[in-house]
Amino acid sequence: MKWTLICTAWAALAMATPSLAATVAEGDKLAQNQDLTLRLLDSIKTLDPxxxxxxxxxxxxxxxxxxxxxxxxxxxxxxxxxxxxxxxxxxxxxxxxxxxxxxxxxxxxxxxxxxxxxxxxxxxxxxxxxxxxxxxxxxxxxxxxxxxxxxxxxxxxxxxxxxxxxxxxxxxxxxxxxxxxxxxxxxxxxxxxxxxxxxxxxxPGNMVGNGAYVLKEHQMGQQLVLARNPAYWDNAHTIINTVTFKVINDGNQALTRYLAGELDVGPVPTGQFLRLQKEHPEEAHSTPNACTYGYLFNVGPNGPAALKDVRVRQALSLAVNRDVIVKNILQGGQKPAYSWTHWAMAGFKAPDFPEAHMTQAERDAKAKALLKEAGFGPDKPLKLTISYNTDEGHKKMAVAVQQFWKALGVDVTLENMEWKVLIDRYGKGQFEVGRYAWCADYDEASTFLNYFLSNNTSNYGKFANADYDKLIQESATSGDANVQYDKAEAVLHEQMPVAPVYFYTSVSLVKPDIRGLPVQNVLNNWYARNVYRVAK
Missing domain, CATH: 3.90.76.10 (Dipeptide-binding Protein; Domain 1)
Structure with a gap:
């Protein structure tokens, strides 16, 4: 999908001693407590798959x-x-x-x-x-x-x-x-x-599922509670009894609650990974996560006229100082992104575009020239609004981008809102520039490139390009799909429907008594039925 919420720690469960399924490793003694508590950044939009x-x-x-x-x-x-x-x-x-x-x-x-x-x-x-x-x-x-x-x-x-x-x-x-x-x-x-x-x-009470857990409680904006499903075909190998997801919007508050023992998996607030890794070396973890963070441009009928000019989109992307964001703001092992598809996808090699080797001063100079060509300057300033969902990390990055674009003479307004509201606005095309992230649905480059197909209903910026569609269609039967993937990335680089900013890592804090979480899965998919706790 995938949309992702940065520093949503439960989606970053990557660490711990390897263990397949809920098979207890030799030497591990099960704890009496087999419950799990995690944090959600926002209310769930829907549980309907x-x-x-x-x-x-x-x-x-x-x-x-x-x-x-x-x-x-x-x-x-x-x-x-x-x-x-x-x-x-x-x-x-x-x-x-x-x-x-x-x-x-x-x-x-x-x-x-x-x-x-x-x-x-x-x-x-x-x-x-x-x-x-x-x-x-x-x-x-x-x-x-x-x-x-x-x-x-x-x-x-x-x-x-x-x-x-x-x-x-x-x-x-x-x-x-x-x-x-x-x-x-x-x-x-x-x-x-x-x-x-x-x-x-x-x-709760209505939902019938076939998974390892059933929904016992759903208090909107507060918490969801899952309990073991005795009818699940492999229930005999499930160990965790109850999984509680607590909705905590503020990352620092969630960290405090983790350190107080209320959460078993906690977030690493933006910029705090190095400190937490030093203070809690057995609990702080950073691993690759197949997601790309960026700013989506609304080039559809509801988008501003300025963003329909490719020179404007190229200029805005160039002006984003990715090194500052990765090294000074995030500090969690993330990599700057000048292309769309995450570098960790199986069999894929990320393209090496010239901008990655330019100094920021060179990028800014080129960006100013492009805006001037597009007709924007002191007498005609470009005005844009960046939308993002409520989170301290998203706010810090939006403020940084606001300053990067201000240096070009762009007047930027920031607006934040709850996740469900933001998604609704995106779906209706009611945004100009939107904080956005896409996470791999499966481990293959097409999961990223399919996003910008003209018939993709999740393509909220309404980017449409016939050559791009043709390349993705041809890739399905190609002897080497990477040939089409490289060309498709080149189209995105030229047309810039999104300004990629960085490639994710999963940074999280996990209590040292937890076992069975993913350690090599770049998709960071996890199942509570594979997890167990050991006696301290």
Whole structure:
């Protein structure tokens, strides 16, 4: 997704002694307390997997629902509801075999029909999912036609051969289908529950899931509580009993509560990693996280006229002093970004653009020249508003960018708002420049590059480029997709629909008695069913 909230520590659970699943390592003695408490930066927009579009909701859904495949702590795919699959010689038909012991939390069996219903629901225009495009990028047959209203959902290339056999038909073979079926939009939902409760089906007492946990409590803006699901097929190997997510907007307050023992995983406020690493060397951790942070330009019909001039967008990007942000503000091992796709994606090499080797003075000089060419100067100052969600880290960076652009003569207004409000504004195109981040849905470069496709409903800046679309389409059947990926990155660099700022790391504080969290997964996906606590 993925949207991400910087310093949201629970999404950064990367550390600790390696442990696969919840298998207790030799020598580890289980603690009596097997509960887990973590921090959420903001309220969850939705727990509906077909309506979710952010990292926070995705992580919660991963505890409550289980797809065909999931991930081990090292990032490798492992069977979920599916025990395996067959693929046709032309690689257009995948047949997934579902485990008969998989059950919903109400005791009903999980069937292939539940996946068919969820996937059809995802692309059905009536659902109005911001992530409907995901099945189109998976190349599921007729997905785009259904999304466009040109075919009924029943024409989607997915069918239940029988209760335990799911058949998926593609328009075009792709090499990364399996990682995609581990992602949130493809999670199953129970039709009878969704139709009975409507929008309220994800409320405590209503929600029926097939994951290792069930939703016991959801106090909006305060906390969510998950409890073990006794009907989960692998409940015998689950150890953590209760997972509590506390909504704490202020990073410094969350840190205080972590140090007081209220949280088991805590945030590292912007700029404090080096200090905390020195003071708490066994608890402070920084690892690569496949997300890119930047400022999205609204080039759509609701965006300001100035941003439709590519010279303006190029100038604004050049003027962002990424070294100051990474070295002076963040200080958590992040890398400056002059391109979009995260460098840690499997098989991908980030492009090396000239700006990365210029001094900031040279970048600023070029930026001023571009703004002058575009007609902006002392007699006609450029005025813009940067929108960002409430968080001290986002604020510090927005203030820094405001100063960087002020040096160009740009008058910048800052506006912050709660996450749910910001996402709603983005969806309606009601912004000019927006603080933005995208995190990998799966470990392949297309997860970043698909974002700027013209038919991607999550492409809030409304960037559209026919050459770019063609490159991404060609990459699906290319002998070496990196050829098209490099050209696509070049288009983004030239057109600048977003000013990339830095590549993420996950910085977090984790109590030393916790085991089973991911240590090699650049996607930072994690499951509480893999976690346990050792006796101190």
């Amino acid at each position: 077909q309506l979710n579009s952010d990292t926070d909701g995705s992580t919660l859904d991963a505890q409550l629902l289980e797809g065909l495949y999931t991930q081990a702590p090292d990032g490798k795919l492992v069977p979920g509801v599916a025990t395996g699959y067959d693929v046709s010689p032309d690689k257009l038909t995948y047949t997934f075999h579902l485990r008969p012991e998989a059950k919903w939390s109400n005791g009903e069996p999980v069937t292939a029909g539940d996946f068919v219903y969820a996937w059809q629901r995802l692309v059905d225009p009536k659902t109005a999912s911001e992530y409907s495009w995901f099945l189109a990028t998976m190349k599921v047959k007729n997905a785009q036609a259904v999304i466009d209203g040109k075919a009924p959902p029943s024409d989607l290339g997915v069918r239940a051969v029988d209760d335990h056999t799911l058949e998926v038909t593609l328009d075009t073979p792709i090499s990364y289908l399996l990682p995609m079926v581990a992602h949130t939009p493809t999670l199953p939902v129970l039709k009878s529950v969704v139709e009975k409760y409507g929008d309220a089906w994800t409320q």
